[in-house]
Amino acid sequence: MPPFEVPEGDPFGPHNLPYGVFSPLGSKERGVGVRLGDHVLDAGGAARALGSPYVRLLACRSLDPLLAAGRTAWSDVRRAITAWVTVPAHRETIAPLLHPLSEVTLHLPFEVADYVDFYASENHARNVGKIFRPDAADSLTPNWKHLPIGYHGRSGTVVVSGTDVVRPSGQRKAPTDPEPVFGPSVRLDIEAEVGFVVGAPSAMGTSVPLSDFSDHVFGLCLLNDWSARDLQAWEYVPLGPFLGKSFATSVSAWITPLDALEDARVPPPSRTHPLLPYLDDSSEEPGGYDLRISVALNGHVISEPPFSTMYWTAAQQLAHMTVNGASLRTGDLYGSGTVSGAGERERGSLLELTWNGRDTLELPDDKRTFLEDGDVVTITAWAPGPNGTQVGLGEVTGRVVPSA
Template sequence: MPPFDVPEGDPFGPHNLPYGVFSTPGSPERTVGVRLGDHVLDAGAAAHALGSPYASLLARPTLNPLLAAGRTAWSDVRRALTAWVTVPAHRETVGPLFHPLSEVTLHLPFEVADYVDFYASENHARNVGRIFRPDAADSLTPNWKHLPIGYHGRSGTVVVSGTDVVRPSGQRKAPTDAAPVLGPSVRLDIEAEVGFVVGVPSELGRPVPLGDFRDHVFGLCLLNDWSARDVQAWEYVPLGPFLGKSFATSVSAWITPLDALEEARVAPPERTHELLPYLDDADEEPGGYDLRITVAVNGHVVSEPPFSTMYWTAAQQLAHMTVNGACLRTGDLYGSGTVSGPAERERGSLLELTWNGRDVLELPDGERTFLEDGDVVTLSAWAPGPDGVRVGLGEVTGRVVPAV
């Protein structure tokens, strides 16, 4: 099918146009691409051929120059791309610059600067509290409703979708063990999340207010925060996640610009505690996003977490991340935290789905409590778009391979 003739209702139609970085078999050089249906447009070559003033931002091996260019450039480039793939007069020039998606190699789309992961789903936090603190009066920690809890991760182990994930090794100690042992994790888990990609940096010492969220954040992607639960349980007191999280974080090869998700914006859940002014979004534009996520293990759907239930928004997370004066850098990535809904089939981690291994998941290829070597985990999602058309988010997939 010709690249312009995208079927009606295709979630990767001209209303979407996510950005990625690709190479072709004939050339190892990487360049910015834009997805249309099952094709990829060489955005840099198209910009050059059509005399775009933004050609220098698009003919690059990474999205970082475009990310740093700012909101005006983001909007101008998006308008131009939409015209290039929809206006018939451009077809002769742009048509030869498309490549079938099946014939290109997709790469990590941006150079990750810093990586932060949050804990923003009340359903997930309450489930974790009930699992590990069953006798507590409140399943939430005292600070949870007052600030977005998070931790700094390891940016160097963020990998693109399709990259194998080596089962991590580390210290683990079960409650009944006399001493810790070193070995491969036996409780390897996933966390279905959404990642937000920062474009414009901020000044050191100057917090970023809620209202400036869209001036700094370029877009979002699906994210899998792989987790070694046994390693995490032994190491995380008193300083939090470390080796149980830092071995791999998978992200989509496609970054969906926020401008493609206008119809998906929704109000977050009702706040039950008064917020400090820097987090109070009562008078701000709706900060939530209606993203419908699907989690599959070996092709079998195990969960469908709704992102619209997230208590803390991406704007609040950004404001909290910088309130102490920490600066943003182009390429910063921050994860939403595990997305879990109120229903059992809406839980975004195996920890919750199996209630820490108490229950089993029945899969066509056998039972699971946590991941086995060879298992393939796939996150996919869509959001409401214009005129009832869905906006597709690039999927995230990863296969577990044995520890080295």
């Protein structure tokens, strides 16, 4: 089938057009690419060939210039690319610039500035509370319904999908152990999340209100917040996650622009506690997204977490992240936190799926509590699109390899 003729129902049709960075096989040159079906459009080459004014934003080695250009430019560039791949008059020019996905290498699409990870799923937070505080009157911490809880991660260990993840080593101490020991993690886990990519920066000393979310956030991607639960359990009191999280965070090679997800907007769950004004979204447009996520372990689907159940929205997370005057930088990345639904098959981590190792996760030809060396985790997702279409999100996958 010619590359322009994307099959009907393809989730990567011209209604989607996510951005990435690619190299043709055998080449060290990198360029901005746009996915169309099972091909990648050389967006910089197309801009040059068609005499587009957006050459300066697309003929680049990363998405950074486009991210920094701001909301008006994002919309204008998207309209232009949509015309390039749909208007018949452009076919002769564009066709040579479409590369089969199987013949390119995909790279981390932007330089990650700061990385923050949140804890926005009430189902996940309640499960964790029940696991670790079974005798507590409330499985949620007292602050959970009042603000989006988060922690600062390590931007330098954010890696693109397909990168191997080395099993981390560190200190661990089981409750019955007299002293901590050092060695490879024996409770390596995943967290199925959605990452939001900041484009337009903000000035230090100012805050970003809920209404300005789409002026600063360019798009989203799938994210796997790999977690060493045994390292995390020993280190996290009193300052929270550190080495148990900072060894690797995997993100998709494709960033889906917010403009492609307008039909996936949904209201968040009903609020059970009054919110302070800077987080009160009752008069804002629906801030949730109906993303249907699927988590596979070694090719077998183990969970299907619904993102629409997330209590705190990405706009609220951005507002909270900046309310103290912290600035945004182009390339900032923040994760939603583990996505978990109410059902047992909707839990976004092995911690929950196995109830901290108490239960065995049965696979067709194997079983697991936590990850073993050689395991491959793949997270995929789609969202409702215009006119009954589906908008595919680029997958994020990673294979566990033994400690160095």
